[in-house]
Amino acid sequence: MGQNAAANKKKMQNSMSNPFYLDWTFWAFASSLLAIALSQAPPIVRWFGKPRLVLELPNQMRITHVAGYAAAGVVLSIRNAGSKAARITSLSIKFRRNGEDLLDAPILEFHPDPRNAQALLLMPFSVAAGVEVTRSMNAYQQLPRDKDRKLSELASRVRVDIGKKVELAQANRDSFAPLGSMVTLDARLLQEAQSMFEANFCWKAGDYDVQILCRSDEQAEVRQQKLAFTLWESDEAELKALADDYQYGFGIGLTHERHAKGVFVTLRRI
Secondary structure (H helix, E strand, C coil): CHHHHHHHHHHHHHHHHCCHHHCHHHHHHHHHHHHHHHHHHHHHHHHHCCCEEEEECCCEEEEEEECCEEEEEEEEEEEECCCCCEEEEEEEEEEEECCEEEEEEEEEEEECCCCCCCCEECCCEEECCCCEEEEEEEEECCCCHHHHHHHHHHHHHHHHHHHHHHHHHHHCCCCCCCCCCCCCCCHHHHHHHHHHHHHHCCCCCEEEEEEEEEEECCCCEEEECCEEEEECHHHHHHHHHHHHHHHHCECCCECCHHHHHCEEEECEEC
16 A cells, blocks of 8 residues: 555656646647637638628720710629628719719619620629629619609600500501601600700719719628729710700610610729
8 A cells, every 4th residue: 555655656746747748648639629729710700700892893984864864884893802791782883073072873773694785673682702793784863752753754755655656657557667766756745855854964074083882781891993084075965965866765765775875984093
């Protein structure tokens, strides 16, 4: 019994004389804990991180109008450089002319197929971490309720007037041309359309600043380059000339490629 006590005492003395950091079993255990912690680091970062959206536009954008109210088309690239997915709830384009605020144009449509002119309503969408999304989109000037109602009612009456005249012409076999190409709008409707255009046309020649406003559920950080373009007097004249097609209903109630295209402006980084 005395021998066992002496052996235990000697063993305890040896363990106390050897520091824990010299014990290889301690370092094996510590390495295992470190490996587990590192394996959980990416999920932890993704959980607490924020989305970081990088917005980019090409060198051109499209400018047009509907009865004078501003419209624009852009190809927008959205890259999520953050560690967490972002759910984008709205996009809009803010325009400033010659240093003063001009208008905000919400992006309402996108083209799922660039080879097809058909546009769909833009709904909230998600961009995963590390993913880039590029879409062709259309923006329209935000209107007060009364102006939006008047524009919608005018467009509806234009379609009805042109549609009836085309049906009558085809019934009389006077025309087999596309809708609206050989008939003209009622004089009173034409005057109303021209008056609306003249009162609301905003694309005056000048220097414009462009900013994309992006909102998300996660209040993501948004980065983009400052952009600007110059609208020349010739561009203004070309946009005003679109009103000449109102006599056929184009640009008010009926679509036409010339109105959808408008003019292209060159964007520059500032």
